[in-house]
Amino acid sequence: MIDIVLVAAVVPTRRGVLEQTLRRFQSGGARVLLACLFDPAELDLPASLAQARWLVGPEDDPSFDRRVRRAEPGRQMWIFAERDGVFRRRGARADVLVALDPRAIHTVWQLAQRNRHADAVYGLTPAANAVQARLANPAHFATRRMLLSMPSPTLAARGVLRSATDRGRGLARRLAGKRIMRTRIGRGIWRTVVTAPGLSDTRRIGLANRVYDSMLRAEQVEAATATAVAVARKVRDTRRRAQLTSRATAAELAQGRVPEHLASVVGSQLSLADECLRRGDAQGAGAAVSTASALLFHRGIHFDVLSSPLVDDPAGFLAPIYHSEVGRALAGCRGRARAAKPPTGRRQRILFITRLNDNFLGEIRARYATHPDCETRYLDLDSDPNTQPLTRRDSAMISHILAGDSAYGHEVTEWLKPHLEWADTIFIDWCAASAALVTLIDPGPTRVIVRLHSYETFTLWPHMVDFSRVDDIIFVSEHLRDLTLRAVPALVGPTAPRARVISNAMELTKLPRPKDAQARFVLGLVGISAVAKDPRWAIEVLRLLRRRDDRYRLVLLGSDINPRASGAAARYLRELEREIGELTPAGAVERWGHVEDVPSALTGIGVILSSSVRESFHCALVEGAASAALPVARDWPFFAGRDHSARTLFPADWVVSTPAEATERIIANTADEAVWREQGAAASRHALTTWDWNVVARDYDRLFFGG
Incomplete structure (x- = not known):
């Protein structure tokens, strides 16, 4: 009897030919094993024609899956085949080994190294010829089996070496x-x-x-x-x-x-x-x-x-960049051919540019979209799938700046140059990829304004922006300006842009609404998705309050910290969850998650907290104050004790240094309802007259139109 092993990695397309060939093998008395990487039922072949074997890997074995993924397509089948004992035994004594598709060839070759007397072929026609030859001269092939009963010397040596290596690796x-x-x-x-x-x-x-x-x-x-x-x-x-x-x-x-x-x-x-x-x-x-x-x-x-x-x-921290050749090249000033020039005889054209995040642009865009003295456009650099990849190629952007020219730079110029030529003024929100991309191009007479929030200061982006092509850089607070000027040398000197401080644009007039009397015992912390918000500081304030009056409770608004961001984030979240878990059974902590209707949510909050270690401005605290909640702001440690900090941004009585000071401020101003309402009303008046959009809009008018 002739023993045949067919190997298929993919479903054969000519199933009729396969079945016809198998019937010929059967009529000649051959025994056939069909090994495949797919469910044999897909072939719909009579079971009598061949024994089918589905080669599968182990369940829930990540290392096996990784090994398969990393292997070349032609070698993947052998990874499955070599762990199948039945398949290996049949292959070791088969007379004819047949690969039915290119991805099965390597597996047949491996079997042929172990079974040298077998015929190893690719395709059904060569297989049929090999079977016919064996039927015609059985004595010749019987002698061949005796002489070639051992695997190839190369394979044997490789096996000995692998065994020794495996033992060594196991010991290691x-x-x-x-x-x-x-x-x-x-x-x-x-x-x-x-x-x-x-x-x-x-x-x-x-x-x-x-x-x-x-x-x-x-x-x-x-x-x-x-x-x-x-x-x-x-x-x-x-x-x-x-x-x-x-x-x-x-x-x-x-x-x-x-x-x-x-x-x-x-x-x-x-x-x-x-x-x-x-x-x-x-x-x-x-x-x-x-x-x-x-x-x-x-x-x-x-x-x-x-x-x-x-x-x-x-x-000191950024010294490696400052002292390197590439750092100096990144900070180089390429300048512009012409100075920015306002238009004459027509309305000013303003182009707002951002990438992905326009959370802080809403009020600004709305105001100037209907302003009689200007015409506006808006460009999200991430919105067009054709150009979106250009915004994500940080390394290519750096390479272009260092070389001064590149195919990448030409692509960016071809994309953005028409926008720059249309605009009289460009307002770029976030001093990140958008600002770096735009300043790759000489803006000509177009005025360029960049607004930096906070995150950017802790990135490479400001060190990649050509500030000799920027006319104004906007900060939302003095303390953020001070830190950024210390960190980015290009923002200081004769080619540096004008540094201005303009508060965030916020519609605060919709926030004052009646609060229930019980709200005075409710502390609110809005935004807990970042470790820098330090909600554990707020938990400590709550513990101190509840030692004196267990009516106080804390409401957390916003998404949780992402534990996959880093090991440090995961560690902080574990501690936070443990502390919240200790207080939740008593009803002391509530999680409201993401809230769409913030004004309504604030009606149930009587004390608004800022527990952060750093903030550029902290809109949530200001919004809470505008709603007539008692504001309690931590003296943000990143900036505490400097020329500008939370103490210079907010009224002095809003700011505390420790959880104990926060506790005293809250007790003193919420123990009596009348005092709480009076303090809340004063905070609301200050917020509305200082930071409401009706006030801040004048600063933006001066920015765009002068004066």
Whole structure:
């Protein structure tokens, strides 16, 4: 009897031909196994013609799935096949091995290495010919089976080597396991091994990556980073050294820790960028700058924790950028051919530009859309799927700035130049990608205004904007202006734009509404989706209040912190959830989630809190004050004690330094209903006369029209 194994990775398109061939094999007395990567029922073949075997992988095995995904298409089937014992045994004694499609060829080749007496063919016609040849001369093929009963020598040697390697790897995995990596001695031994002299860069980095990953699994992040940095000192190749330390540093930053070696790691990436720039490789320089930026401005040390090294010492923290060639090139002033010039004899044309976020533009756009002295347009740079990819190519943007010219830059110019030529004034909201893109182009006589909110100061974006092409930069508060001017040297000097402070545009007149008497015991915190909002500070205020009067409760409005943002964010959220869980059973904390009708929600809130560690302005507090809730603002630690802070933005009695001071202010002003209503009314009057859009709009009129 002739034994045949057919292998198919995809459903054959000519099923009729397949069935006809199988019937011929059956009439010749052959036994057939059909192995496939799909459900054999899709072929709808009589069971008598062939034994069908569906090759499947293990359930819920991420490592197997990753192995399949990473393999080339032609090798994927063998990954399934080699773990199937029945298939391997049949393949080892088969007479004819047949690949029915290109993706099955590698699997048949693997079987043929193990079964050298078999005929290995591709397609049904060669298979039929091989079967016919065996039927015609059985003695010849019987002798061939005896002589070629062993697998190929190459395969045998490979098997012995793999077995030895697997044993070695198994031993290495045990010696570098989590249990050993959790001990100081174990970590020290492995650090000695990976930094030992005599290793090639390739061998050292491969071993270091294994040790590094094991330390991370053992939750020894600092040790993993220190080991990677120590190994990097032994690596001769600049690029590989920078890659190794950057990967390690990113893991520590995600935990919210600032590594001692952060400046040197960032510096090594920027040195690599400088090398690329000197040899004319702007693309390589752009990629290295992007990597350095991802470390220096990692959200784990600026956004998902309660402090930031950039605030404490902007010049020191950002020194690696300032002192690098690429940093100086990014901050270079290309200037403009003509100064901005207002139009004469017609209405002013204003173009509002943003990308994705127009939350703070509504009132401004609405006012000037109907203004008799201007004509407006609006451009969201993310709205057109054809040009949207240009806004997401940070590395290409950096490379263009460094080179001074690129195909990418020409694409951006072709896209945005017509908009610049139409406008007399461009108002760019957010000093981020939009501002960097627009200033790649000489604006000519078009006036360019950029508004910076807060987030941008903690990113590379302001260092990529050509401020010699910007006429005015708008800040929403003095303390934000002070910090940004300290962090971005291009904003200071003869080519810097005019720095103005104009409050956010808010319609506050709709907010004052009657409040129920019981609202005076309800504290409101609006916006808790960022660690910087520090809702745990508000929880502490609530605890202190309830020790004196258990009628006080806290309402949380907004979406929760995203635990996937970073390890630091996840850690903060766990602590917050634990504290909320302790107070929820008593009804002390309520979560209202996202609220569409804010004015109605504020009628049930008697005390509005700002618990943040930093804010550029904090619209939610001002809106709460306008609704006649008692405002209690923490003296935001990022800015406390400086020339400008929460204490210079708000009335002095609104601001407190500690939860204890907040408690005293709340008790003093809510214990009596009449006092609470009087204080709320005073806060509302101040908010309406200081920050309502009717007041702030005059500043924007002066911005656009002069005066």
